[in-house]
Amino acid sequence: MNLRTRFKKIRMLPLPIAPTLIAIVVALMSPTLALATQRVVIHVDADAAPGGDGSGRFPFNNIADALTLAGTLGGAVVVVEPGQYPVSSTLRIQSPIDLRGSNVMEVDAAGSPTGSIAPETETRIVGTAALGTSTLVSVAPSAGGVLHGVEIRNLTFDSGPASGDDLSFNKTQGYSVHASAFRGQTANGIFSVASSGQIVGNYISVNVTGAAVAAGYPASPSSVEFTGNRVVRNIAGLVLIGSTSRVPETGDQLDVLVRNNDLSENNRVLGFSFGLRIFTINRPLGDTQSTGNVRATIQDNRIADNQIGVTIDAGFPFRRVGTCDPRVFTGTFDLDFRGNTLTGSSFIPSLITFTRNQAALHQFQFDLWQYLHSATCDITDPDGTLADALIDNPELDPFVGPCPNDATHELLGNTLIYNGTVLPPM
Secondary structure: OOHHHHHHHHHOOOOOOOHHHHHHHHHHHOHHHHHHHOOOEEEEOOOOOOOOOOOOOOOEOOHHHHHHHHHHHOOEEEEEOOEEEEEOOOEEEOOOEEEEOOOOEEEOOOOOEEEEEOOOOOEEEEEOHHHOOOOOEEEOOOOOOOEEOOEEEOOEEEOOOOOOOOEEEEOEEEEEEEOOEEEOOOOEEEEEEOOEEEEEOOEEEOOOEEEEEEOEEOOEOEEEEEEOOEEEOOOEEEEEEOOOOOOOOOOOEEEEEEEOOEEEOOOOOOOOOEEEEEEEEOOOOOOOOOEEEEEEEEEOOEEEOOOEEEEEEEEOOEOEEOEEOOOOOEEEEEEEEEOOEEEOOOOEEEEEEOOOHHHHHOHHHHHOEOOOOOOEEEEEOOOOOOOOOEEEOOOEOOOOOOOHHHOOOOEOOOEEEEOOEEEOOO
């Protein structure tokens, strides 16, 4: 008799078990699991009757109630049975929670996730129209501080008609996302800022941006392993950001390993869609932060059939949006490319620029976006993955305009180093 059958049979017993006794019940049913986690196990089943208590006999019929109970306990294992779980307001994880769905995802011969879920195993979290632009599932501390130890696995995230992120991590250390599927027209399938963890073996498709990983700060750094994922057929694939975003704290360092991923077929917007984009700054007009830094190893990835394979650019170095931005932006890229396959790009294979990517490609945008100043881009690329890159590294700012910073064609002073050689401005 398999474990799922045992739960179904035990659930039919007549007497409920109070939430405070759930750990004892779990220990009797699955001693190994209880000893491994030392945490209460809370059960969720979309087919359960209302009014459950989260026990194996009387599970909750929605995930929100399970997360609320887990929060009062200071953390728990939340086991969610197959089914569809509609969400009309953000599901918030604010304590150390292990959220486990039931998805059994198929993999191809290379071991990459295909996005196909075995019949009758899918746990699907679906946004409703009421969710609007809010995040489907948010992981963040409740009030200040930093959250530690959140694991999410074997789930499907589907924004439905909503358009916020599927899953976001904010000031969370030691997280992991495994073997999950992300679908729908979301802003980001996964968004991570000021957070460290692992994103492994997921399938992310048909989003605006498949995944975005932003920098952290000393109290909550950003060190992320992004491995074995398939990020395909989005408007944008994977984005690495050298500054914080959506948090009040100023952080300017991202460390990331991007290995053995399929970042392909992201080509839904002509001349823009990309497999991988790395940029320095993503702070809004009027903010004070003006620097960002990315240190990344890009290894053994398939980057195929995108509009642009790889983009390395400044990001959002505002010059003006209605009003002048007084900031002068800078930053560093320390990038190591090894063993990647970059092929089949519809527009250009790769772009390296010290201004915003679209300003470099469409120079009429120079009145909106400025160049970095005194920035350094140091690229190690022994395989020549970026050998055919379009390079935009002028010696002087080509734009003169009405803002105080634009009175002259000032010297930019940026440095591009490729395989140990300093390339001249061009």
